[in-house]
Amino acid sequence: MARTVEFDQHNAIEKALDVFWKKGYNGASMRDLTDAMQINSSSLYNTIGDKHQLFTECIKHYTQKRRIFLEQRAAGAASAVKALEQFFNDVAAVVIKDAHGCFAIKTAFEVSPNDHGIQGLLKEDNDFTHTFLCTLIKKAIKDGEMTDANDADMLADYIISTYTGWYELFLLYRNPIQIKKLADFMAKQLLK
Amino acid sequence: MARTVEFDQHNAIEKALDVFWKKGYNGASMRDLTDAMQINSSSLYNTIGDKHQLFTECIKHYTQKRRIFLEQRAAGAASAVKALEQFFNDVAAVVIKDAHGCFAIKTAFEVSPNDHGIQGLLKEDNDFTHTFLCTLIKKAIKDGEMTDANDADMLADYIISTYTGWYELFLLYRNPIQIKKLADFMAKQLLK
DNA sequence: ACTTTTCTGAAACGCTCATTTCAGAAACTA
DNA sequence: TAGTTTCTGAAATGAGCGTTTCAGAAAAGT
Structure with missing residues (x-):
């Protein structure tokens, strides 16, 4: 046996995530990355791998x-x-908080059209949110709290696609009230 | 007098736009760019300027x-x-057609958080669409074709933010029927 | 304490980046 | 056609890119 890895991988990936989040994949x-992670590039390549593998880990972490x-x-x-x-x-609260938008959405636009591996991870993430919302919607319909005029799958997609746009608006205008209004409107439309 | 510029600037910018659209600002x-534009870099720097100025022209063009x-x-x-x-x-038709999503939305996520100049151009573009939709909504309300329960400004933002999400979904799933359903639902919700 | 194994830091790798230079070709005027 | 101006093409610039190398430091077992 010999010495063990010195740096905290979990923590290092979080630091890398911050950098990718702010600068994008190609911009970082x-x-x-190694400056933010406070490790030498040899340590990075010996443990996590190259830039693309590091990015993959960041997506998974996020x-x-x-x-x-x-x-x-x-x-x-x-x-x-x-x-x-x-x-x-x-x-709505998260949209207003994140200065650089949702990392997954940013990546969907910047990387996923040219990278099927990353695209697959983002699909998995989206599928999870989709299932999460679907379950809630179906339960609400069964309990008579929502009308069953529309199918749950479509409504889940609808919700997901709506808040993607909130991120874009907030990136451009930085207006929290605008986002709040949109969130209230959506809630009113769907849950009345 | 002496010789005039040889290449068609308008056409060259369109070619550059295609490259930025596909690869992003940092990825191109x-x-x-010069390969696609079929000009030498010296010609580019003598006329349009550097990479950032070229990108600005592409945004304006788009x-x-x-x-x-x-x-x-x-x-x-x-x-x-x-x-x-x-x-x-x-x-909906454009979302399904564009393989790499809307250039303006891509740029909003990739570049605008770190570039106020580009952010300003995208805001202008968004303002135009906003005004366009607002005018239509107000007219529809006046003509009794829409209910005036909500204010037109908010509804315009709502429409804009919704279709941003369609782009993201289509980038991940490439499912035209999914997008069509969402477009139909939005039309039904707003215009019934 | 010595050996063995593994991680680290600094330097170097070849390559590509955005940008500049400049000699010569091209196109205009007179 | 001669003279002038300006554009073009190829090459060079230095900096920065992602990645690799390797000597030596560090930590484990014996």
Whole structure:
């Protein structure tokens, strides 16, 4: 036996995520990344791998974190409709908080059209959110809290596609009130 | 006097736009660009300028083209609601057609958070679409074709933010039927 | 304490990046 | 056609890119 890895991989990936999030995949240099991670590039290549593998880990880290958050939120809700309302509020709050937009959405536009591996990871992430929303919608319909005039799959896609646009608007205008209004409107439309 | 510029600047910018569209600002190299434009880099620097100035021209070119398209469409519609329906159909068709998503939206996520100049151009573009939709919505309300329960400004933002999400979904799943369903649902929600 | 294994830091790798230079070709005027 | 101006093409610039190398430091087992 001999010495073990010195740096905290989990922590280093979080630092790398911050860099990729701010600068994008192509905009972030290995120098930027190793500086933020506070490790030498040889250590990086010996453990995680090259730039693309590091990016993949960052995507996985980001999506898993969100997944855990969603599951916790759903567990604590009084009803399906309350959980959906909670979801809209959460999303609006996050949109307003993130200075550089959602990392997954950014990546969907910058990287995924030319990278099937990353595209696959983003699809998985999206599928999870889709299933999460579908379950809530179906439950709300069964409990008579929502009308069953539309199919749940489409409504879930609708919700997902709507808040993607909130990110774009907020990147351009930085107006929290604008986003709040949109979130309220969507909640009113769907849950009345 | 002496010789005049040999290459067609307008055409060259269109070629550059294609490259930026596909690869993004940071993903496109000057080599990629001059190859597609079929000019030498010295000619490029002598006329348009550096990479950033070229990108700026591409954004202007793209947004102006869309502006002209919108104005033509609005002029030929029978009523405000018909024009809005037309708009939804047009957007859905373009989303399905563009392999790499909307250039303006891509840029909003990749470049604008770190570049106020580009951000300003995208805001102008967005403002134009916003005003375009607002005018139609107000007219529809005045003509009794839409309910005036919500304010037109918010509804315009709502429409814009919704179809941004269609682009993301289509980039991930490439499913035209999914997009069509969302467009139909939005039209039904707003224009019933 | 010695050996063995593995990680680290600094330097170097070849390559591509955006940008500049400049000699000569091209096109205009007179 | 001669003279003038300006554009073009190829080559060169230095900096930065992602990645690899390797000597030596560090930590484990014996």
